[in-house]
Amino acid sequence: xxxxxxxxxxxxxxxxxxxxxxxxxxxxxxxxxxxxxxxxxxxxxxxxxxxxxxxxxxxxxxxxxxxxxxxxxxxxxxxxxxxxxxxxxxxxxxxxxxxxxxxxxxxxxxxxxxxxxxxxxxxxxxxxxxxxxxxxxxxxxxxxxxxxxxxxxxxxxxxxxxxxxxxxxxxxxxxxxxxxxxxxxxxxxxxxxxxxxxxxxxxxxxxxxxxxxxxxxxxxxxxxxxxxxxxxxxxxxxxxxxxxxxxxxxxxxxxxxxxxxxxxxxxxxxxxxxxxxxxxxxxxxxxxxxxxxxxxxxxxxxxxxxxxxxxxxxxxxxxxxxxxxxxxxxxxxxxxxxxxxxxxxxxxxxxxxxxxxxxxxxxxxxxxxxxxxxxxxxxxxxxxxxxxxxxxxxxxxxxxxxxxxxxxxxxxxxxxx
Amino acid sequence: xxxxxxxxxxxxxxxxxxxxxxxxxxxxxxxxxxxxxxxxxxxxxxxxxxxxxxxxxxxxxxxxxxxxxxxxxxxxxxxxxxxxxxxxxxxxxxxxxxxxxxxxxxxxxxxxxxxxxxxxxxxxxxxxxxxxxxxxxxxxxxxxxxxxxxxxxxxxxxxxxxxxxxxxxxxxxxxxxxxxxxxxxxxxxxxxxxxxxxxxxxxxxxxxxxxxxxxxxxxxxxxxxxxxxxxxxxxxxxxxxxxxxxxxxxxxxxxxxxxxxxxxxxxxxxxxxxxxxxxxxxxxxxxxxxxxxxxxxxxxxxxxxxxx
Numbered sequence: 001x002x003x004x005x006x007x008x009x010x011x012x013x014x015x016x017x018x019x020x021x022x023x024x025x026x027x028x029x030x031x032x033x034x035x036x037x038x039x040x041x042x043x044x045x046x047x048x049x050x051x052x053x054x055x056x057x058x059x060x061x062x063x064x065x066x067x068x069x070x071x072x073x074x075x076x077x078x079x080x081x082x083x084x085x086x087x088x089x090x091x092x093x094x095x096x097x098x099x100x101x102x103x104x105x106x107x108x109x110x111x112x113x114x115x116x117x118x119x120x121x122x123x124x125x126x127x128x129x130x131x132x133x134x135x136x137x138x139x140x141x142x143x144x145x146x147x148x149x150x151x152x153x154x155x156x157x158x159x160x161x162x163x164x165x166x167x168x169x170x171x172x173x174x175x176x177x178x179x180x181x182x183x184x185x186x187x188x189x190x191x192x193x194x195x196x197x198x199x200x201x202x203x204x205x206x207x208x209x210x211x212x213x214x215x216x217x218x219x220x221x222x223x224x225x226x227x228x229x230x231x232x233x234x235x236x237x238x239x240x241x242x243x244x245x246x247x248x249x250x251x252x253x254x255x256x257x258x259x260x261x262x263x264x265x266x267x268x269x270x271x272x273x274x275x276x277x278x279x280x281x282x283x284x285x286x287x288x289x290x291x292x293x294x295x296x297x298x299x300x301x302x303x304x305x306x307x308x309x310x311x312x313x314x315x316x317x318x319x320x321x322x323x324x325x326x327x328x329x330x331x332x333x334x335x336x337x338x339x340x341x342x343x344x345x346x347x348x349x350x351x352x353x354x355x356x357x358x359x360x361x362x363x364x365x366x367x368x369x370x371x372x373x374x375x376x377x378x379x380x381x382x383x384x385x386x387x388x389x390x391x392x393x394x395x396x397x398x399x400x401x402x403x404x405x406x407x408x409x410x411x412x413x414x415x416x417x
Numbered sequence: 418x419x420x421x422x423x424x425x426x427x428x429x430x431x432x433x434x435x436x437x438x439x440x441x442x443x444x445x446x447x448x449x450x451x452x453x454x455x456x457x458x459x460x461x462x463x464x465x466x467x468x469x470x471x472x473x474x475x476x477x478x479x480x481x482x483x484x485x486x487x488x489x490x491x492x493x494x495x496x497x498x499x500x501x502x503x504x505x506x507x508x509x510x511x512x513x514x515x516x517x518x519x520x521x522x523x524x525x526x527x528x529x530x531x532x533x534x535x536x537x538x539x540x541x542x543x544x545x546x547x548x549x550x551x552x553x554x555x556x557x558x559x560x561x562x563x564x565x566x567x568x569x570x571x572x573x574x575x576x577x578x579x580x581x582x583x584x585x586x587x588x589x590x591x592x593x594x595x596x597x598x599x600x601x602x603x604x605x606x607x608x609x610x611x612x613x614x615x616x617x618x619x620x621x622x623x624x625x626x627x628x629x630x631x632x633x634x635x636x637x638x639x640x641x642x643x644x645x646x647x648x649x650x651x652x653x654x655x656x657x658x659x660x661x662x663x664x665x666x667x668x669x670x671x672x673x674x675x676x677x678x679x680x681x682x683x684x685x686x687x688x689x690x691x692x693x694x695x696x697x698x699x700x701x702x703x704x705x706x707x708x709x710x711x712x713x714x715x716x717x718x719x720x721x722x723x724x725x
Contacts, residue, residue, distance in 0.1 A: 090688065098464075183575050185665050186685070239552020241575025241666065247553050370686065378482050379687035382663065390667055395577065411482065 025313035026056040028081030030074070032067030033300070039333040047329055048320055055313045075100045075305070082308040083317060086131035086301035088120035089370050096123065101130040102304045107315060109322025116204060116364050117340035119371060120298030131301030132322045133340035135330065138355045139195040139295040142262040142270065144255060145277040147175050151258075155281040159228065162284040166235045169258045177235035179257035181243025188388035189381070191261035192232070194367040196283045197225035198293035203365030211372055213415025217406040218399075224286070226391045226398030233392050241393055263297075264355040267336035271349070280354045282362055296364035298340065331356075376412030383408050450702070457695035473696035487697070489668055490676040491704070493581055497672060498649040500585035501592075506641055508589070509596025510634075514626055516597070517604040528601070532594035539591075543658030546587045550574055574659065577669040584670055588655050592648075596641045603637040604630060636720050643712050650705050653678060673701045 029040075040059040048057060060081060062070045068091055074080035075095070084101065086092040095101045104110060105128050110118070113133050121131035148154070151172055156162040169177040182188050201207065201221040209215040215222065237243065237251065252260040253273040260266075262280070270278060285292050302321055304314045320326055327339030328346070335352035339345050347353045374381040383405055390396035396404075410416045460469045477483045512531060516524050534542065550557050552572045561570045573583040607630060615621075615629050653674025656664055662684045664671035679687070681694025 090686070094688075181575075183665065184661060185663055237553065239558075239572035239575065242550065242552055242572030243575070244547070247551065251553060374686035375688075377687075379685075381686040382684065385663065385685075386665075386667060389665065393575075393666070395667065408482075 024054050024056055025310040026058065027083055027310060027313055027317055029057065029059045029083040029085065029302075030067075030071055030081040030305075031059065031061040031085035032064040032087075033085065034061040034063060036334065037061055043329055043333055044326070047325070048317065051320070052316060055316060057317065071095075075307075078307060080305055080307075082305050082310055082314050084131075084303050084305050085134075086121055086303050088298045088301065090375060092121055092131060092301065092303070093123070096128070096130040100306055102306045102311070103128045103130055104132065104303065104315075104318065105129050107132070107318060107322065109319040112322050112324075112341040112343055114340075114342055114364075116296070116366060117298060117342075119366060121301045121303070124372060131303035132318050133298055134302050134321065135300040135334070135337040136296050136298050136340050137336065138264040138338060138358065139191065139297070140262060140264075140280050140282045140355060140358065141195075142252070142260045142266065142278055142280045142351070144175070144252070144258050145279045147255070147258040147276070148279070150174075155279065156284050157281075158288050158290075159284045159286050163231065166259070170235060176237040176251060176257040178232065178259045178261065179248040179252040180232070180236055180261050181240045181245070181248050182389040182392055183242050183244045183247075185385040185389045187245055187248065187261070188229070188392050189369075189385040190367070191263060192229050192392065193225050193384060193388045194295050194297075194369070195261055196228055197222075197368065198295055198363075198365045199283055199285050199290065200224040201368070202291075203293035203363045207365055207368050207371075210368065211415070213413075216416065217409060218402045223398050223402045226388070226401050229388060229391045230394065230398050233394055236392070264336040264338065264352060267349060267352045267355070268334065271335075271351070278351050280351060282358045292358070292362035293365055294358050294362045295367055296338075296359065297366045297370070299337070373409065373413065378408040378411065380405065380409055453695045454699050454702075456692060457699045460692045473692055474700070477693065477696050477700065483693070486668070486671070486676055487673075487700070490671045490673045493670065494650055494652075494672045496581060497585050497588075497652065498646060500582060501589060501645050501649055502642065504586065505589040505593050506596050506638070506645065509593050509641070510600050510638070512593070512597045513600035513604055514630070516601055528597075531597060534591045535594040537591065539654035540658045542587065542591050543655050546590075547574065547659055550583070575666055577666050580660070580666060581670045584655060584659060587659075588652070591655075595644070599637055599641055600634055603634040607633050636717075639712070639717055639720055643709060646708050646712070647705055650701060650708070673697065673704075677701065 037059060045057045045059065049055070068087065071080060071084065084095070086101070092101065109132065110129060115126070117133040117136070118129045121133065122129045143155070147169075151168060153165050153168055156165045166177045169175050180187055180191065198206075201215070206215060206221055210217070210222075233240070237257065248260065249266070249269075251257045253270055255274070255276055282292055282294050302318065304311065304318060308314050322341065324341060324343040324345065327341045327343065330337070331339050331345050331347045335347055335349035336355070338347075338352075338356055345356070347356055369381040369384050387396065387401035387405055391398055391401050406416070457473055458468060458470060459466050460473060461467070477487055515521060516528055549555050550573055552558060558567065558570045561567050571579060573579040611629060612625060615625055620628055651674060652672055656670050656672055656675050657678065660670050662675060662679045664675045677694055677697040680690055680697055683689030
């Protein structure tokens with residue numbers, strides 16, 4: 001009896017679910033974050049569906065290195081998902097310009113975000129925003145608390161204190177003062193120049209002035225970070241010229257170095273590796289009492305495929321992504337990737353919370369080279385990697401490096417000509 | 418019944434047997450080659466692909482931003498090639514000469530051991546040598562220290578003046594087995610009678626190598642040189658695996674392959690430019706073509722081959 005009814009029941013249930021699907025909207029999310037697949041499936045999507053049982057959501061990530069190419073060809077072929085995870089700046093701007101992303105400026109949830117947060121996914125004049133800002137990474141310095149206690153050191157607040165701390169560690173000789181290499185180049189620019197720089201060029205003020213052509217890379221506030229970088233060289237370990245990014249991570253997590261110029265994305269990885277206590281301090285300010293600025297760099301956004309069949313469902317979903325509820329789930333699932341919404345979010349991981357707390361005390365900005373300025377040839381971002389590494393190694397003076405970057409930028413960027 | 422016209426009938430079996438190779442080769446080699454050249458005559462202006470003639474090449478050679486990088490990469494490529502010619506090939510010939518000596522024991526073992534790196538992936542070689550030479554975890558500093566030569570150690574891969582030479586030598590280490598095997602085969606094919614005849618005339622030992630064997634293997638050395646040339650000017654993998662697409666430090670290890678890759682596919686915030694990339698690829702093709710032609714018409718035809 002049972003055997004005979006089972007197929008019938010199965011058949012009936014298939015028919016039922018199929019008809020149920022027809023009423024439901026199904027949203028497919030394109031993403032490069034395949035590391036986050038479990039987090040989406042176990043935490044984020046169930047939380048959304050608890051509120052919107054009529055909208056089904058599917059997270060279908062591809063490999064990070066292939067994402068841009070895969071997404072572009074899917075969009076051109078019309079087979080891309082409804083929701084699109086957005087890379088910041090030019091890659092997504094090109095999608096918007098080609099009509100693949102919808103303008104979301106009047107989405108309700110957008111009011112939860114500041115202009116800096118939206119800058120990664122706005123048209124050049126700021127009139128249209130086409131992705132909901134999802135996460136950013138904050139730059140600063142992670143340090144070995146045990147080492148600091150052992151040597152009786154405190155978190156430096158000014159540049160002078162910073163170098164005093166480095167001198168003290170170097171004098172003691174038990175630790176490499178700072179773990180960073182120049183072999184891979186990008187750390188020198190990302191964790192070096194763009195980490196300490198905003199304190200000199202006053203964050204957004206300087207960045208916008210540079211884009212408008214009112215300041216030049218050869219102005220004092222843009223050379224000063226190079227001058228500081230030039231002093232870093234002697235505090236990095238022996239043979240730092242050939243030290244790679246994974247080398248630096250290992251040196252720090254093995255407890256051989258005291259300070260690590262960092263991005264907050266390191267937090268979850270480091271938590272699993274270290275057996276000492278870690279602390280973090282924001283980039284030191286030039287003089288006591290100066291306002292501090294941090295690089296709070298926009299990294300992940302999420303937008304809507306203009307060709308989607310379910311625009312209403314997609315907007316509902318994006319509105320939810322813009323809500324504080326999503327922000328809290330996301331921030332705690334991925335400590336070190338911080339939600340960009342202005343609403344208060346608490347992160348349970350203490351180190352990540354430390355990074356996040358700087359948003360209260362300091363002004364946020366993004367990496368100076370990312371918006372507009374790296375569109376031409378020579379590419380300003382790549383040149384900044386090269387120049388920062390050269391300055392740290394001492395093969396180029398800060399002034400020459402700044403001059404070279406300015407010349408390169410002036411070559412193609414009209415406001416700087 | 419055979420008719421006279423049967424002789425001139427198209428021999429279909431020839432076509433049929435050649436077809437697979439010709440079709441596959443055309444699809445994966447000839448078509449992409451010509452399509453790349455075609456692509457280098459276009460550019461993207463306002464979202465449209467436009468024919469621009471030789472403009473891309475004018476930019477590549479006329480605009481300092483591009484030409485400086487191009488000449489730097491070409492110069493580095495020549496240095497890369499020179500190291501291979503001066504180190505890899507002489508060592509390969511010497512190893513082959515030693516291996517072909519009948520008195521050498523364990524010859525098969527040495528032959529295999531020296532040839533093994535050739536079949537390793539570039540990624541493994543690049544990564545392994547990066548670790549060996551690493552100032553932090555590497556065994557190179559410790560080994561030099563053990564023999565009291567620590568002062569000779571430098572973070573070679575991170576210094577502009579040494580990085581390219583170091584990587585060239587790593588590549589030599591990897592590929593020295595190829596000339597060794599080719600020369601070894603050539604040496605074995607030299608008939609004993611010739612050597613014995615030489616011995617009768619009093620030419621033995623080293624003199625036999627210089628006066629009899631070397632002239633006889635010259636054609637093989639020529640082939641090895643041209644293979645080295647083509648392989649070196651197409652090189653990319655080792656540099657990319659060891660130093661990344663920016664070919665650091667400060668582009669001192671940038672060769673044509675990495676320059677082309679960076680331009681064609683883009684890097685970090687630099688968006689890919691298939692048209693300039695194709696222009697560089699075409700320039701590389703022409704350089705290799707000219708090199709091979711110079712060799713074929715200038716040298717290969719003058720080499721005398723001996724029939725035994």
